[in-house]
Amino acid sequence: MVTDADLLRRCRHRDAEAWNELVSRYERLVYTVALRNGLGAEDAADVTQSTFVALVDALDRLRDDEKIASWLMTVARRQAWRTRNLSRRTTSLDAAPEGTTEPFADWATTTALHDALSTLGGTCRELLLALYFEPDSPSYAEIARRFGRSIGGIGPLRGRCLDKLRVVLGEEAR
Amino acid sequence: MTTRPTFTELLDWVEGRLAGDRADAVASYVAAGDPATTASVEWIREFIAGARSMPLSEPPPELSARLRNVFEELHRPGHGDGWSDASLLHDTRTGLAVAGLRSLDDDGVHLAFDSEIGRFVLDATAAGAGEVDIQGLIMLAPGTRGVDLAFLERGDLRRAVRSTPDGRFDARGVPVDVDELWLTSGATRVRTVLDLRR
Numbered sequence: 001m002v003t004d005a006d007l008l009r010r011c012r013h014r015d016a017e018a019w020n021e022l023v024s025r026y027e028r029l030v031y032t033v034a035l036r037n038g039l040g041a042e043d044a045a046d047v048t049q050s051t052f053v054a055l056v057d058a059l060d061r062l063r064d065d066e067k068i069a070s071w072l073m074t075v076a077r078r079q080a081w082r083t084r085n086l087s088r089r090t091t092s093l094d095a096a097p098e099g100t101t102e103p104f105a106d107w108a109t110t111t112a113l114h115d116a117l118s119t120l121g122g123t124c125r126e127l128l129l130a131l132y133f134e135p136d137s138p139s140y141a142e143i144a145r146r147f148g149r150s151i152g153g154i155g156p157l158r159g160r161c162l163d164k165l166r167v168v169l170g171e172e173a174r
Numbered sequence: 175m176t177t178r179p180t181f182t183e184l185l186d187w188v189e190g191r192l193a194g195d196r197a198d199a200v201a202s203y204v205a206a207g208d209p210a211t212t213a214s215v216e217w218i219r220e221f222i223a224g225a226r227s228m229p230l231s232e233p234p235p236e237l238s239a240r241l242r243n244v245f246e247e248l249h250r251p252g253h254g255d256g257w258s259d260a261s262l263l264h265d266t267r268t269g270l271a272v273a274g275l276r277s278l279d280d281d282g283v284h285l286a287f288d289s290e291i292g293r294f295v296l297d298a299t300a301a302g303a304g305e306v307d308i309q310g311l312i313m314l315a316p317g318t319r320g321v322d323l324a325f326l327e328r329g330d331l332r333r334a335v336r337s338t339p340d341g342r343f344d345a346r347g348v349p350v351d352v353d354e355l356w357l358t359s360g361a362t363r364v365r366t367v368l369d370l371r372r
Contacts, residue, residue, distance in 0.1 A: 011245070014249050016242075016245055016246055019242070019245040020242050020245075023238070023241045023242055027238060028230040028231060028232060028233065029230060031231055031232075032228060032229075032230045032231045035231055036228065041234070043339070045233065045237045046320050046338075046339055048233060048237060048241065049237070049241060049244065049320070049322075049336055050320070050336040052241050052244060053244060053248070053322055053334050053335060054334075054335075056244065056245060056248050056249075056331070056334045057333055057335060083339070086338060086339070086340060109224065113221075113224060113225075128225075129230065132221075132225035132226065133225050133229055133230045134229060134230065135229040135230070135231065155186065156182055158182075158185070159180070159186075162185060162218070162221065163182075165221075166181075166214075166217055
């Protein structure tokens with residue numbers, strides 16, 4: 001399994017394929033954080049790009065390569081706040097949108113969950129994201145087709161993966 | 175059910191994937207209040223609630239493409255077509271100035287340029303040993319939504335930032351020996367030589 005730390009090491013040596021893999025792993029997460037902080041699609045796209053540019057910028061200064069998910073989420077949230085504050089200053093009060101409430105009931109828990117998914121990595125991470133984090137909740141048949149597995153194997157595999165995730169989260173909490 | 179349900183059985187039960195006697199047996203065991211089982215069920219419910227509270231949205235394809243391109247663009251900005259040189263309009267150290275541009279009266283460097291992307295200004299102020307903090311503004315053309323900036327030293331990327339949609343940018347702790355700046359906005363790329371030393 002190729003870990004995030006492996007990919008970051010390769011990115012530091014200007015490996016564009018490793019960068020593409022990092023983008024594949026995290027673009028949805030970053031874009032979602034931007035959207036859920038009250039931005040429209042265009043602003044969320046800007047924030048997503050800014051966040052990945054910030055990652056290029058910070059490659060040699062990251063404190064913990066294992067916690068790239070929470071790092072990206074935090075940068076995206078900060079950038080989204082800044083964008084919202086900018087648009088408030090340039091939007092008339094009549095047209096200003098309702099202030100968004102904090103969309104994450106427990107930010108620390110949410111970021112820890114995504115760091116744990118990253119630690120889990122591989123098929124387990126992809127399977128759990130597909131089963132529990134996709135908006136259209138794909139069927140087992142669709143998941144089985146996507147992962148090249150039998151339908152009957154999906155249930156037990158997700159159980160094992162989720163059990164592993166719980167162990168990872170427990171270890172990270174200690 | 176006399177044996178403790180497995181984690182997967184508990185998960186199936188929580189998700190309503192168990193039927194008939196198996197579901198009843200797991201429900202009975204859970205109701206009996208075994209601490210480990212109760213903890214597992216609670217954890218599963220919390221995980222599912224947490225996951226469902228933040229479904230992941232797919233970014234538009236053009237954004238995905240940009241995110242993949244940005245790495246190469248920042249590291250190898252001189253490659254490819256479509257780039258042009260910015261022209262220096264003002265430099266506080268030389269007195270080269272055009273009307274309407276201010277001078278800094280502290281120990282900073284104030285530069286202004288004209289370019290295909292738009293006019294831009296930057297202030298560099300001493301930050302630490304061998305470093306400067308840079309703040310700037312690009313007068314973006316209507317419809318342009320931000321610019322990626324790459325600060326290079328002898329061809330190597332030292333700092334990278336993206337401007338805000340209104341053109342402001344901020345780069346902290348930039349090595350003072352940075353000697354080149356690239357600005358990328360879509361297919362338009364602009365370069366300029368930089369000298370940030372006092």
